[in-house]
Amino acid sequence: MKALLEVRDLRVSFGATEVLDGIDFDVYEGEVLAIVGESGSGKSVTALSMMRLLGESAEITSGSLRFSGRDLLELSEDEMRKVRGREIAMIFQEPMSSLNPVYTAGFQVAEVLEEHFGYSRKAALEKARELFEMVGIPAPEERLRSYPHELSGGMRQRVMIAMAMASEPKLLVADEPTTALDVTIQAQILALMKDVRSRFGTSVLFITHDMGVVASIADRMLVMYAGQIVEEGSVESLFESPRHPYTQRLLACAPSIGERKERLSVIEGFAPSPDAYPGGCRFHPRCSEAIERCSAEPPRLVRGVRCWVAEDS
Ligand SMILES: Nc1ncnc2c1ncn2[C@@H]1O[C@H](COP(=O)(O)OP(=O)(O)OP(=O)(O)O)[C@@H](O)[C@H]1O
Ligand SMILES: [Mg+2]
Incomplete structure (x- = not known):
């Protein structure tokens, strides 16, 4: 499959606080890629970075966003405005x-x-x-x-x-476009987005909290935790056999589509704040599988998973 967008080592800070810590992923032509993860994990900052709409207080401190052969981070504001008008479009929750x-x-x-x-x-x-x-x-x-x-x-x-x-964009970035809608309307909007994708071959980057929505619309998914990607893979393989303990919990507590359960509150402990991310694996204080190494050494994303335990098994 051909990559339409290649994100490499994307790092974003607000002042001294780094909220994205080296994000790497591709969006392939014609696919729906979902980004999931708890509130504050960096999903919207990732999406807004693609559009270069982060605002003055944010700084992209490193990385590249190759889109159709160009690095979006190197375009002038004028060129970027053209990209936003004709090649990448974004829709929001509200x-x-x-x-x-x-x-x-x-x-x-x-x-x-x-x-x-x-x-x-x-x-x-x-x-x-x-x-x-x-x-x-x-x-x-x-x-x-x-x-x-x-x-x-x-x-x-x-x-x-x-x-x-x-504008018949090549890429549609949708940040929780159905979250504010009631269940029936939500289903209609999802059907519409699938229709748009099959009609125009548009790639879609779809951000959601809702695993039911992921199952219904996405081909692949990225799981974010505390400013990092902790797991990635096809929706089929991650739903079937999630490897990261965080993904496992996320799926275990997923309400079915549209259900108004308090979102992801079933995972014990608090989501850490970016100015105080734990050392080692950022998930280790909440993880029931953690071993000694997890608090000592940060794992890297290896073959789709960022976890010392999953990597060894
Ligand atoms: N304008 C801003 N100024 C300072 N910090 C910000 C700003 N926007 C986002 N952040 C911080 O960046 C981190 C990532 O935020 P982001 O909005 O990407 O989370 P999210 O995964 O989209 O969460 P949600 O599911 O609630 O939409 C959070 O810690 C958030 O507080
Ligand atoms: Mg968000």
Whole structure:
């Protein structure tokens, strides 16, 4: 399989605090790659790094993000804006925060087409109507003229997906796009994302807490813990035989799709804070399998797993 995006040794700090500690992964062409892990493990920071949307207080201290042969970290702000408009699109958990409340939904989708693809206003609105239809927005003609606050959460998320697909991006980054939605709508949005992937061959980087969602949409998954990848592999193999004790626990306490269980609270102990990550393996204080070596020496990611115990077995 061909890699569309190659992330190598990505390190991100906020001030003196390092929150991503050398992230390495590939996104292959046409695949859905899920990133899972507890709150604060670095999923969103990873996604925002790809878009170079981390904000002023963050610093990418090392690494490379090779996308279609270029390192995104070396592009000028202008070049990066083009990449965001036409090659990588992102959708968020709360679409209200990325839709502009003062413009109609149709205008905002049309604007992408005008700005990045030179459509006339008329052609852009026509294309926007087609996109609304494609993402299953009923009465698309009228919805073009709706303002974001006039739409339900599910409809706003569809508008976001339409806007993201307007540019036919090679990569769609979705940060918990269904978490705020109720179960039925969630299932519809997942079905829509699968449809988008098969229709355009778009690669998707999908961030979620929900293992049910992973099972339903992803081909491969990365498990993050405390700013590191602790395990990676195909969804099939990780669900069948997870090797890292953290992945094992994550799967053991996974609610089924959409279930509103308190998320991952079943894993004992607290997620450590980035300014005080434990030495050795960062998971060792919470790990029932830990041996002496685990508190002394940090394990590396070897053949898909970062664990002294799993590596030896
Ligand atoms: N703007 C910021 N300033 C300082 N620290 C930040 C900032 N954004 C994120 N962090 C820290 O970086 C770490 C990773 O955060 P991130 O948002 O990536 O977690 P996450 O895995 O997406 O969690 P969640 O599941 O809650 O969305 C956390 O410790 C967080 O507190
Ligand atoms: Mg997040």
